[in-house]
Amino acid sequence: MTEGAVQPRRTRQRSAIASLISATDSFQSAQEIHHLLRSTGEVIGLSTVYRTLQSLAEAGEIDVVINADGESVYRGCGQGRGLHYHLVCRICGHAVEVAADTIDRWVRSIAREHRFSDAVASLTVFGICRACASAT
Amino acid sequence: MTEGAVQPRRTRQRSAIASLISATDSFQSAQEIHHLLRSTGEVIGLSTVYRTLQSLAEAGEIDVVINADGESVYRGCGQGRGLHYHLVCRICGHAVEVAADTIDRWVRSIAREHRFSDAVASLTVFGICRACASAT
DNA sequence: AGACTAATGGGAATGGTTATCATTAGCGTG
DNA sequence: CACGCTAATGATAACCATTCCCATTAGTCT
Ligand SMILES: [Mn+2]
Ligand SMILES: [Mn+2]
Ligand SMILES: [Zn+2]
Ligand SMILES: [Zn+2]
Numbered sequence A, B: 001m002t003e004g005a006v007q008p009r010r011t012r013q014r015s016a017i018a019s020l021i022s023a024t025d026s027f028q029s030a031q032e033i034h035h036l037l038r039s040t041g042e043v044i045g046l047s048t049v050y051r052t053l054q055s056l057a058e059a060g061e062i063d064v065v066i067n068a069d070g071e072s073v074y075r076g077c078g079q080g081r082g083l084h085y086h087l088v089c090r091i092c093g094h095a096v097e098v099a100a101d102t103i104d105r106w107v108r109s110i111a112r113e114h115r116f117s118d119a120v121a122s123l124t125v126f127g128i129c130r131a132c133a134s135a136t
Numbered sequence C: 001a002g003a004c005t006a007a008t009g010g011g012a013a014t015g016g017t018t019a020t021c022a023t024t025a026g027c028g029t030g
Numbered sequence D: 001c002a003c004g005c006t007a008a009t010g011a012t013a014a015c016c017a018t019t020c021c022c023a024t025t026a027g028t029c030t
Helices: A012-021 A030-039 A046-058 A101-113 A130-134 B012-021 B030-039 B046-058 B101-113 B130-134
Strands: A062-066 A072-076 A084-089 A095-099 A117-128 B062-066 B072-076 B084-089 B095-099 B117-128
Touching: A012 A030, A012 A046, A012 A072, A030 A046, A030 A072, A046 A062, A046 A072, A062 A084, A101 A117, A101 B101, A101 B117, A117 B101, B012 B030, B012 B046, B012 B072, B030 B046, B030 B072, B046 B062, B046 B072, B062 B084, B101 B117
Parallel strands: A084 A117, B084 B117
Antiparallel strands: A062 A072, A084 A095, A117 B117, B062 B072, B084 B095
């Protein structure tokens, strides 16, 4: 059996991205993250940001959501808390994680009912958070 | 009070799109629809297809879903059946509509719990339909 | 028929994301 | 500590769905 997945090399760039992402609870786009890193003096290419975010996402270490504009936005995942969905502020990107079980039961039941297999829900709830709502 | 929304002019192109869309129950992209129309002899521009689909979607006459590749795909909506979500085959685009009430209750409750206002769920269930599953 | 203007459509522009590929730099080995 | 292998980087070009632009066409109303 081929023992999978050699862990990625630890590079300055990858660390910078990981640390920035663990320091915020908002969903941010690759370009936003690139700008933020640049503005703090990090030297890093845009390609690297895209690649690394994807790699982290595939590894399950961060979450991806596609916002209303069709952009992918990324956020550090509440570690090892299993499957969950997100409630995201459409103004500032602030997000909270919500348990998946209610939804997953519902998904399984309607998939069975219509004889679909392999059903996976793509679900994100967008709203306006307390802070943004009070900021008129 | 300004009485809104003059209805759109009835053009050959708009009719062609509406009729094609009412003849299938699969979600299709603007480009696919454009090709299909072209292949049946219709003379129609890609811009027009995009514009018309958006206009029909805003009018609530068709539904839009953003698929896994981030493309918008369109489908004739089961008329006047109110808010609903979709269970879509990720192979062929075949879709069925599913009632929204269970989900909407859940959305309202978690939004209240986290003090988010204006919460709207973006939800689509992707799976594999009976036909595609049996086609090995 | 004539006027008004919404609708059309070819082509250029946009913009997020991916592909290329020469260069750099982890990291295991002797 | 060199050395070698190759993953990772990043500047740049390509990609590609969608939108913009604007001159031309054609519904619709009088
Ligand atoms: Mn998460
Ligand atoms: Mn529908
Ligand atoms: Zn907010
Ligand atoms: Zn199918």
